[in-house]
Amino acid sequence: MLLEVKNLSHNYDLESSVTDYSLQDINFMIERGQFVGLIGHTGSGKSTLVQTLNGLIKPTTGQIIIDDQDITKTKNLKEVRQKVGLVFQYPEHQLFEETVFADIAFGPKNLGLTEQEVEQRVKNALEVVNLDYETFKDRSPFKLSGGQQRRVAIAGVLAMEPEVLILDEPTAGLDPKTRQEIIAEIVNLQQKTSLTIILISHRMEEVARLADRILVLDEGKLVLDGTSAEVFQQQEFLQEIGLGVxxxxxxxxxxxxxxxxxxxxxxxxxxxxxxxxxxxxx
Structure with a gap:
């Protein structure tokens, strides 16, 4: 078992009532190599959940166990974020270095790797997102197309070589062609590396086609957990909670x-x- 969430709850305002919890008593386990879809209407708790998995938010109660380590108790959040990579929606807004190489290398350098190790990680990450190393390494990320910027931002997380990769709406705002290309790259990555992936998406077709398993959140509660076929057979229930099929x-x-x-x-x-x-x- 790679990841286990036990009795996880979170309340941004500890003085508010229990009904105001953004997450309520969440329990699930994820096996190594699984591709998990996470869906729910706006405000259902998806972003809060994945930020607790990455250590950005400390839950009010409960445990998150990764590789037999409860990350809610560890003080070494750097190690947690190395294990669980989170690509936010519109990650290109977080690009900040002068060159593509420097942006992707930022994380690996902070791990104390040698120059050769950092360079190899940058090369590997660019290869995964279909950007040629020699062509792009010295270019400014701010002069790339939107799709290329998205790829560079994803490569920056991949260069950390996480055990779990969380993608929050990775194709949001992209044109249909680039969207299909990004999805193909994610599929290829998962097939080649058996990386554990958690995908947040409002595109039901995308989730159904990619995920081995789907978690459905509604008002901070985990209300469905199953295969694509099992979850999307619940058409009436999904429509009741503001989702479609x-x-x-x-x-x-x-x-x-x-x-x-x-x-x-x-x-x-x-x-x-x-x-x-x-x-x-x-």
């Missing part, structure tokens, strides 16, 4: 009302096409 799932569920033989645990256009063709052919 992937459009593909919605179409297939409507067809299922007419023909019980059609499968609804499908999340790609090609698979849905084949299923509908099979139905039409009888």
């Amino acid at each position: 992937p459009q593909i799932t919605e179409v297939l569920m409507k067809l299922k009302n007419k023909d019980n033989m059609i499968a609804t645990d499908i999340f790609t256009i090609e698979e849905a096409k084949q299923e509908i063709l099979k139905l039409m052919r009888g």
